[in-house]
Amino acid sequence: MAAQLLLASRNAKKLAELRRVVAAAGLGDLEVVGLDDVHEYPEEPxxxxxxExxxxxxxxxxxxxxxxxxxADDSGIAVDALNGMPGVLSARWSGRHGDDPANNELLLAQISDVPDERRGAAFVSACALVAPDGVETTVRGEWRGRILRAPRGDHGFxxxxLFVPDDEAAGGRSSSELAPEEKDALSHRGKALAQLVPALTELARG
Structure with missing residues (x-):
């Protein structure tokens, strides 16, 4: 029977992303489940x-x-012109948690007068893995790029x-214009999850 790993998220796209990483690492013995797959429990604020x-x-x-x-993953965007904000407040920047269009609109408004050469930013992801025996592993991934003046693309979330990576492989496309596998190879979360593969391999071995 496959070992189970809980991803503390109800975000279907994050679940799909982690499952792709697990599959790419050849960890077929590790089943990734989300919060909707386990009994509900009180989640800490x-x-x-x-x-981290x-x-x-x-x-x-x-x-x-x-x-x-x-x-668990906590991630967001750190905008240079906003001194690293929204940062940990990224998901609720507009005041409503997870309202992506409102968050994007507010961010664009806040840096509307910032010239293109000063619109640098980084996506940041911290991933924490906690085993039932209490062993904890925390890793961090960053993805540098710049903020566009209008949204582009239909993928991602x-x-x-709004984010165009500096990576040559992205070819000037926004993160939302990249195919999922392309994004995995470049992204902040992909970089963080890649660092966890040795620990996940141990879990898969049981």
């Missing part, structure tokens, strides 16, 4: 000052409630339509 703090809050809560190893 994300009150951390950093991405919030990822650990979610991962510890999930591992304690279910007895499964739990992986969050601020993806």
């Amino acid at each position: 994300e009150t951390g000052a950093t991405f 703090d919030n990822a650990l809050i979610k991962a510890r809560s999930g591992a304690a409630a279910t007895g499964l190893p739990c992986l 969050g601020y993806d339509p």
Whole structure:
């Protein structure tokens, strides 16, 4: 029977992303499940000052409630012209959690007068893996790029339509214009998850 790994998220796109990483790493013995696949439990509020703090809050809560190893991601965008904000407030920047169009619209308005050469930004992802025995692993991935003046693309979520990666492989396309596999290879979350493959391999071995 495959070992189970809980991803502390109800975001279908994050689940799909982690499942692709697990499959690409050849970890067929590891079944990734989300919060909708386990009994509901009280989720701790994300009150951390950093991405790492919030990822650990979610991962510890999930591992304690279910007895499964739990992986949690906290991610967002840090805009140079806004001194690193929205940062940990990215998902609720407009005041409503997870309202991507409103968040994107507010961000564009806040930097509308910033010239193109100063619209640098980085997507940041902190991933925390907490095993039932209490062993904790935290990793961080960053993805540099710049903010567009209008959304582009139909893939992805969050601020993806506004972000053009610096990577040559992206060819000037926004994160939202990249195919899922292309994004996995370049993105902040892909970089963070890649660092967890050795620990995930151990979990798959049971």
